[in-house]
Amino acid sequence: MLNKVILMGRLTTDPEHKQTPNGVSVTSFSVAVERNFADKDGKRGADFINIVAWRATADFICKYFSKGRMIAIEGSIQTRNYEDKSGNKRTAVEVVADQVYFADSKTASDKPAAPANFPTPESFNEPQKGASFSVGDFEEIDTDDSDLPF
Numbered sequence: 002m003l004n005k006v007i008l009m010g011r012l013t014t015d016p017e018h019k020q021t022p023n024g025v026s027v028t029s030f031s032v033a034v035e036r037n038f039a040d041k042d043g044k045r046g047a048d049f050i051n052i053v054a055w056r057a058t059a060d061f062i063c064k065y066f067s068k069g070r071m072i073a074i075e076g077s078i079q080t081r082n083y084e085d086k087s088g089n090k091r092t093a094v095e096v097v098a099d100q101v102y103f104a105d106s107k108t109a110s111d112k113p114a115a116p117a118n119f120p121t122p123e124s125f126n127e128p129q130k131g132a133s134f135s136v137g138d139f140e141e142i143d144t145d146d147s148d149l150p151f
Contacts, residue, residue: 004077006096008050009104010034011071018063028059029095032072052076054098062101071105074098 010032019027033047040046052074054062066072076098085091 006076006078007074008032008034008052008076008096009071009073010047010050012066012068013049015068016059016063016066018059025056026059026063027053027055028063029053030062032074051093051095052098053079053095054101058098058101062098065103066101071103073102073104075100075102 013031013033016028016030021027029052031049031051033049036046036048038045062072074096076096079095079097081093081095083091083093
């Protein structure tokens with residue numbers, strides 16, 4: 002049997018971190034997935050897919066994802082039956098996330114600040130304080146190129 006789902010869409014709400022009475026992490030949220038086709042007016046519809054994630058995957062989602070972020074999800078479809086408050090029998094269909102991935106780029110505002118004494122990539126081209134080198138600081142090494150493998 003095969004039950005494999007791969008989705009990419011945007012979170013419709015911030016994921017909420019919850020724990021079961023046994024201390025297992027869980028989160029549930031929905032993802033808006035744009036349809037592949039447009040209607041006669043050129044507008045694309047979207048499907049809103051319910052997702053549930055458990056344990057480390059739930060922790061990861063709650064830590065790094067928020068409303069509007071693009072997410073890629075690998076998982077499986079799961080159905081469950083329940084009775085609502087009015088006594089009506091209902092069926093819930095959701096995707097249980099096994100793996101999740103970032104599907105958009107971080108914006109400049111999302112970049113974590115570097116520690117005060119840690120160099121940033123932009124600073125590599127700037128002269129470093131106290132660093133001064135001259136050609137006289139280096140010596141030429143005499144090598145015999147005949148033993149090189151290339």
